[in-house]
Amino acid sequence: MFRNSDKEVLKELARDNYSSHKSRNRIAILAIALTTLLITAVWTVGISMISTISNYGESAPGPGCEGNINGTEETRQRLEELPQIQWADMARECSGAGLHNREFAGMDVRLLAPDKGYFGHNFVELIEGRFAQSADEIVISDTMAERLGLETVVGSQLELLVMIGADEKMVETPMTFTITGYYKNPLINISKVYDEIYTVPEFITQYNPAMGQRPQKIYVKLNNLNPLLMKTDVMNKLQEANDLAGGTGTGTKNTSSMGNMLLSVGPAILFVLFIGMSGYFLIYNVFYISVSSDIRWFGMMKTIGTTARQLNAVLMQQIRRLAVIGILIGIVLGYLVGNLIGPGVMRQTMYGMFYKAPNVLVVFLLGAGFSWFTVYISALKSLKLACHISPVEAARFTPKKKKNMFTILSFALSGMIFLVSCNAALGFSIDHMVERYNMKDARIFHKGFSWSLEEPYQPVSAELPEKISALPFVTNVDVAYQARLMPDYEETTMGRIYWPSLAQVSLDGALKKEMEFFAGSEEFMSTYGDTGLRDQAENNRWKLGVKGIPADLIQQELACEGVFEGTLDLEKFEAGEGIVWASPDSQEILRRDFEGSVHSGDKTTIGFYDAQGNCNNLSES
C-alpha cells in the first residue's frame, strides 16, 4: 500500500514562498555569510594557533619521544627494562658545545652519536647514502646540505669546528669528516635555528673522551599516557622513571599544558561565542521580521488545513536553502581571510616560525557546524511563531515595537564585531610595531646576554662595533653594555653551565623595598616564575640586569619603552649621577595593588659585588 505523501506540495510551497521573499533572502544570506565568515576566520586562526603551538612543542630534539632523562649507558639499560618506557635511546653529545663553524652563526648545531634505534624512533630517514660507520664519518640533514650549498652531498668532505674537551678546557678543533649520507630533517620547523649532525659513539672514545665522563641525554618514549591529560602526566612519569633508573635529571619538550593552550585558544573561543551571539541576533531578527510580516499567510495556510509540522517543513526548507548559500559563501571567504590573518597573528607570537596552516576539512566542518547551529537556534522562535499561531491570532497579530530597537541593537552589535575583527586583523602593521619598539634597524646581542652558555663567556671584541660601523650600509652604531659577575657558572650533572649576564647587587631604601615586595608576592612568582628571588631577598644579594647605555641612546630607548614616572635628566644621567629603574613587573600585573616604592628623585645606594665577593657601594638618584 502506498503511503500518502505531501512532500511534493510542501516543496512547491517552500520554493514559491522562497522566491517571493527576495529582499529577505538577500539580507538573510548576507547575515549568515557574515556570521559564517567571522566564525570560520576565527576558527581558521584558532586552529592554526593550536596546530602551530603543538607543532612548536613537537619541534624539539627527539621528535618521536616524550622527553629525556639524563644518565649513563647503565641508566639507559635500566630504563629499557621499566614497564612505563617503550624505548630509550641515547644521543651522545660529541662536542663540548655547539659546533663553531661560521656557517652555523645564529644556530645551534649539535654533533651527536645516537644509538641505532634513535634514527627509526625519531623519524630520521636517509634520503641518500648510509649512516656513519666510523668516527670520521657523518650524516647531515637535507636542510644542512642546502645551507652549506653542497651540490654533491654523499662522499663530500666537511670540516667541522668541534669543541674538544670539557668546561674551561674546551678547545675549538677543526676536524674533517666524510659525509656518508643525508637525511630528511624531521625538525624542519626549527631548521633555521637548530640542526643535528650524526656520527658514531666511537667518536667520543677516539677523539673526545671528556664527553664520555658526562651524563648524556636519553630520549624516551613513555607507555600508557593518558591523552586526555594533554601531556601533563609526561613530567610525572618521566620523573618516576628517572628515579627508578637512577637518572640525573629530566627534560620535556615544549608541550603546552591545558592551561597554556586555553590561554592561547581561549580568546578565539570567546570570539567565536561572541560572533555566534551577534549572528544569532542578526539572523533571528531577519527571520522574525520575515515571519511577522507573513503572519497572515501562515494563518491562512492553517485555516485551509496546513498543519504545524507542514509549515515547519516549508520554513525549514527555505532556511536550509538560505543557510547552504550563506554558509558556503561565508566559509570560503572566512577560510581565505583566516589564512591571510593566521600567519600574521602567529608572526606576532613566539610561535611564528612554527606556523602550520589548519586542515581545510576541519575548518569547513567546524565553521559549517557552528554556523548551522547558530542559524538553527536563531530560527527556532520564528518557526515556533509561524507554526503554532492560530488563524485567529494571526489575523490580530501586531509585531512588538520593542523588536525594532532590538533589531537595531543587534545589527549594531554585529557591525561592531565585524569592524573590530577587521581592525584587529588588518589594522596591525608590523612595520609600525617594529618602529615603535626598536630604536635601531638591527640589534646584535651576545648570546650570553640573555641565554645560558655551555662554554666560557667571551665578551664581544671592542673592534666589532668599529667593523660594523665601517660597513657601507651602516650609518650609526651604538654600544650598550650589561654587567656580568664572574665567576659566572654553575656545575650541573650535565657539566658546567654559564649563566646569562647578570650583576649581583645589594640594595637599599626604596629599591630594596620594591624588590622585597615582589619576592613576597605569590602573584608575581606565578606570573614570572620563581627565579630564586626569595633567597636573594634573604641575603640582600640580588641578581639584576644592569645596563650601561650612552646618554643619547637611553633617550631613544625611553622614547620606545615609555616612561612611567619622572623625566630623564640627561646631564645627570650622562655624568653618572642618575639611573633609570625598570620595574621587574614588566607586565604591570601587580599595578592595581602596588604602585611601586621607587619614585623619581629618590636617592638610593646600590652595592655591586665583585668576583671576590666584596660589595662596593654606589650612591645614585
Place this chain on the structure above:
Amino acid sequence: MKILETKHLKKYYGQGSSLVKAVDDISISVEKGEFVAIVGTSGSGKTSLLNLLGGLDYADSGEVIIGGQSLLNMKDEERTVFRRRNIGFVFQNYNLVSMLDVYKNVVLPIRLDGNKPDEEFIGKILSLLGLTEKVRNRPNQLSGGQQQRVAIARALASKPKIVLADEPTGNLDSRTSAEVMGLLQMTSREFNQTIIMITHNEEIAQLADRIIHLEDGRVVGGDIHVSEF
C-alpha cells in the same frame, strides 16, 4: 440529515464591565445541502461564530458538531486536519497563495492531505466556475471576481462537509457580487453542498435558503426560511 449542529455555544471576550459576549448561547443546526446565511451588523458576533464553526477558535462552552464529530476535545493539529478534510473556506479577501497558479491553489488542500486530486471532479468545478481557461494563471493575473471563484473552487475541491464563506462578496462590485452569489447557489445545488455564509448585506442574504439573524451574539427572530417569503 443534520450536517452541523451547535449546542449552547458561547465565546466571551474581556471581563467585568468590558465583557463582550461575542457568541452567547447559540444553538443552531444545518441540514446537508442547505445554503444558510448568517446576517448581522458589525459587532453582532458573525465572525466569532464562523471561527467557532470552522474550528479556528475555541469556544468557552458549548459544542460544535460537524458530520457527527464534535470539535470540542480536538487538539490543534487534529482540528487542522479536520478542517482540511471537512471544511472549505471562502474569504472576503480570497486568501489565495500568490505564487501558485489557479489549478495548484484549487487542489492545495487535497495535496496537503497527501491525496491525488479527483481530476474529473476538479475539472467539473473549474468548468462550472468558468475557470478552465485560467488554470495556469496566477491570482494576480485575475480579477477580483475570478479570484473569488478560485477560492470557491478550492473550498469545494476536497468535497467538504460544509463550506464557510465569510463576506464572500465584500470586496466585489454589485455585478460581480451577484455573479459570485449565483455561483454559490449553483454549486450548493449541483453538489448538494452545505454552505454557511456570513454577510451584513440583507439583500445578498436573500439568495440563501435560510437566514439566521445575529444580534449581540445571540440568534434573534428565529430561523427564516427564504421560501417562507
